[in-house]
Amino acid sequence: MREQPSEKRIQNFDSVPYGYTKEEVIQEARRCIQCEGGPCETHCPVSMNIKKMIREIVRGRFEEAFFTMKKDNPVPGITGRVCPQESQCEGVCPFHQTKNGINIGKLEAFVADWAMERGIKEEFHIKEKPQKIAVIGSGPAGISCAVDLRKWGYKVTLFEALHKAGGVLQYGIPEFRLPKKVVDYEVSYLSEVGVDVRLNTFVGQNITFEELRRDYDAVFIGTGAGAPLFLRIAGEELKGVYSANEFLIRVNLMKSYRFLEYDTPIVCGKRVGVIGAGNVAMDAARCARRLGAEEVHIIYRRTQKESPAREEEIQHALEEGVWLKELVSPKKAEGSSEGWLEELELYRMKLTEADQSGRPRPVKIEDSEFRMELNTLIEALGTTPNRLFLNRASELEVNQRQLIEVDENMKTNIEGIYAGGDAIRGNATVILALGDGRKAAQAIHEYLSEES
Amino acid sequence: MNHPIVKKKKLNHLNYLIRVKAPQVAERFQAGQFVIIRMHEKGERIPLTVAEVNKKEETITLVFQVVGKSTLELSSMKAGEALLNVVGPLGNPTKIKKIGRVICVGGGTGIACIYPIIKAMGRAGNEVTSVIGAQTASLLILEDEIKKASHQTFVATDDGSRGYHGFVTDILKRLIHESTAKEIGEVILIGPAPMMKVGAEVTRPYGIKTLASLNTIMVDGTGMCGGCRVFVNGEMSLTCIDGPEFDAHEVNFDEVIRRLDMFKEKEKLALENYKKKEKNHENRWKKGSHEGTAF
Numbered sequence A: 001m002r003e004q005p006s007e008k009r010i011q012n013f014d015s016v017p018y019g020y021t022k023e024e025v026i027q028e029a030r031r032c033i034q035c036e037g038g039p040c041e042t043h044c045p046v047s048m049n050i051k052k053m054i055r056e057i058v059r060g061r062f063e064e065a066f067f068t069m070k071k072d073n074p075v076p077g078i079t080g081r082v083c084p085q086e087s088q089c090e091g092v093c094p095f096h097q098t099k100n101g102i103n104i105g106k107l108e109a110f111v112a113d114w115a116m117e118r119g120i121k122e123e124f125h126i127k128e129k130p131q132k133i134a135v136i137g138s139g140p141a142g143i144s145c146a147v148d149l150r151k152w153g154y155k156v157t158l159f160e161a162l163h164k165a166g167g168v169l170q171y172g173i174p175e176f177r178l179p180k181k182v183v184d185y186e187v188s189y190l191s192e193v194g195v196d197v198r199l200n201t202f203v204g205q206n207i208t209f210e211e212l213r214r215d216y217d218a219v220f221i222g223t224g225a226g227a228p229l230f231l232r233i234a235g236e237e238l239k240g241v242y243s244a245n246e247f248l249i250r251v252n253l254m255k256s257y258r259f260l261e262y263d264t265p266i267v268c269g270k271r272v273g274v275i276g277a278g279n280v281a282m283d284a285a286r287c288a289r290r291l292g293a294e295e296v297h298i299i300y301r302r303t304q305k306e307s308p309a310r311e312e313e314i315q316h317a318l319e320e321g322v323w324l325k326e327l328v329s330p331k332k333a334e335g336s337s338e339g340w341l342e343e344l345e346l347y348r349m350k351l352t353e354a355d356q357s358g359r360p361r362p363v364k365i366e367d368s369e370f371r372m373e374l375n376t377l378i379e380a381l382g383t384t385p386n387r388l389f390l391n392r393a394s395e396l397e398v399n400q401r402q403l404i405e406v407d408e409n410m411k412t413n414i415e416g417i418y419a420g421g422d423a424i425r426g427n428a429t430v431i432l433a434l435g436d437g438r439k440a441a442q443a444i445h446e447y448l449s450e451e452s
Numbered sequence B: 001m002n003h004p005i006v007k008k009k010k011l012n013h014l015n016y017l018i019r020v021k022a023p024q025v026a027e028r029f030q031a032g033q034f035v036i037i038r039m040h041e042k043g044e045r046i047p048l049t050v051a052e053v054n055k056k057e058e059t060i061t062l063v064f065q066v067v068g069k070s071t072l073e074l075s076s077m078k079a080g081e082a083l084l085n086v087v088g089p090l091g092n093p094t095k096i097k098k099i100g101r102v103i104c105v106g107g108g109t110g111i112a113c114i115y116p117i118i119k120a121m122g123r124a125g126n127e128v129t130s131v132i133g134a135q136t137a138s139l140l141i142l143e144d145e146i147k148k149a150s151h152q153t154f155v156a157t158d159d160g161s162r163g164y165h166g167f168v169t170d171i172l173k174r175l176i177h178e179s180t181a182k183e184i185g186e187v188i189l190i191g192p193a194p195m196m197k198v199g200a201e202v203t204r205p206y207g208i209k210t211l212a213s214l215n216t217i218m219v220d221g222t223g224m225c226g227g228c229r230v231f232v233n234g235e236m237s238l239t240c241i242d243g244p245e246f247d248a249h250e251v252n253f254d255e256v257i258r259r260l261d262m263f264k265e266k267e268k269l270a271l272e273n274y275k276k277k278e279k280n281h282e283n284r285w286k287k288g289s290h291e292g293t294a295f
Ligand SMILES: Cc1cc2nc3c(=O)[nH]c(=O)nc-3n(C[C@H](O)[C@H](O)[C@H](O)COP(=O)(O)OP(=O)(O)OC[C@H]3O[C@@H](n4cnc5c(N)ncnc54)[C@H](O)[C@@H]3O)c2cc1C
Pocket: A082, A083, A084, A136, A137, A138, A139, A140, A141, A142, A159, A160, A161, A162, A166, A167, A168, A169, A172, A173, A174, A201, A202, A203, A204, A222, A223, A224, A225, A226, A248, A279, A280, A283, A386, A389, A420, A421, A422, A423, A427, A428, A429, A430, A431, A433
């Protein structure tokens, strides 16, 4: 796939891949040999009918290809861009071994964009049902659950704390990986099918969980895992220190990269450190480069090999001049008398035998401290569920990591209450959240059909 | 949903009052809570304290001081125009119960924030002494309202143009000296962080329970960004969901004060840019109307 060259793309926030042309997309689709059993489909968490989508593309019937995708996936333009295809559909493609697997994600994105540009919409006939369902959170989990239930005729109200629907798709994943035009368009599908979307409504705070339980026949919780974790080292109060969440919310949701046109500011120094080496860290580092940082260092206590980030993300970051500092771990941050970050003190680390996660465990090397000059530090250590909601819905059973416990049908310990997405998995993926939402919708449908 | 401004009033050359339709907030607001507003698609999320609500009219009253581009722009909005979003009530309400004697200290725009707390404390059967202050007489807001709601009110201005010549914290000190510490059940401080810092030091030696309502930088107001973090008793807390009120004796005010100006340079830039644009707009308009008459 053709991409913006790295020297150019660090000057803007535009999409990195250019996307296929019509000829290219057909050519790519033609390579598919339509394997027996469709391993790509069985490895898709929402079981999209990929083989049929590809057959339609080969014939140039993009509209049919679009409807095929949309049957199982309400947001194909999004998943086509952000799914870890290499470990799902594309990973089991027989051509994958020769590093030449069918580029299923890019096909998906092409078809979705094609339909978006033409405003192609499915027709649906909704047979109204009397029951009301509340969905909390408008991330992928909430979206897929709400859409499915609405299509089956339930009255669905979706509550979102922020001023825009989309969850991480809207506030976390940057424009150059996932254009917000695509997010806005695919999220607008909610209103199109008739989901009542209530933005600026923080459940547990502006409206209680008990009210929802009282006023609705079932509730789905798709509140994600949005609260940032901090290192808890000295110096985190300094100016110039951000959680990755704050940095990304400012950049993506509030569009501070277009500051002055947009009102929300961001301060990004010339020398930036990003702690952690997952996808979120890569996104933050790449945003920092685009905001004018001259040196951006990923600070990681293991090595590139153990990084949980997608290979593609690491490569993109490295191409854009992001440095990877391996086997180091922060000790403390120090600042000026005015309270601005100036330096980070770090330990050198070494790897020892594997821990529970199967990755080698990093341990400090004694007396190995050294310092790095930094003006911005972004902590991308992962996130955890919002404790406000859980505190105010205290009957919900959660595990040690504060993740909501569900059974195989996504049902929580409370009758009629279901949950899915990052709220039950921790930091997972868009497609798993979508899958959870669908599964919960199915379970809610069965529960309410039994009841009546 | 849009939130029409039903009333706007200039309180003085820095402070404005707007009354906004916001049924959800009006219905549930409790003293001590705040809202986050956005004026338009390109606007920032601005946290503002609620001075008053009217459940029947479904309105909330917001008082703000012009400090930068966004508040200047907000001050130029007129009745009939609408805010794009209002989310709230956010934060924890003040714990209102019968304590005995309560001293409420409000500085600057903080007077508007402490007003609903004064009323609620009074309704709960407390004897409320209010101490309010501003830099100068013309900047003092809501004096009559506060007087009406309190058993006793003291006024201070930095320049002595009204009431006591000095700081609200000086009056607080005197009030404590004049009474036995046991008499004062609680002190609540709302105002600029340096004022609250001094206030906390005034009450600390007497062990009087003291609360401060912090006005940190915020983005989401839901516990998701960590930008509003403060250190209370050495522990990291989030102002938006753990506060905004904290035990004033446990807050590290120096850190709070230092963090507040993180975006100062950018804010200055935005303000200059906005003023320039407004001016051009005005000039163009003048020129346009001039040409209009020629036609
Ligand atoms: C920077 C970043 C990059 C990522 N990149 C990828 C990627 O490339 N590919 C991939 O597959 N995954 C990626 N992920 C992970 C993926 O985005 C998440 O797994 C997924 O979004 C989880 O979906 P969700 O619906 O469970 O929750 P979220 O998307 O987190 O949405 C939850 C929503 O609920 C709202 N909410 C929370 N509490 C309440 C409440 N009490 N009341 C009302 N609303 C509430 C929140 O405001 C939010 O909008 C990334 C994550 C981040 C942070």
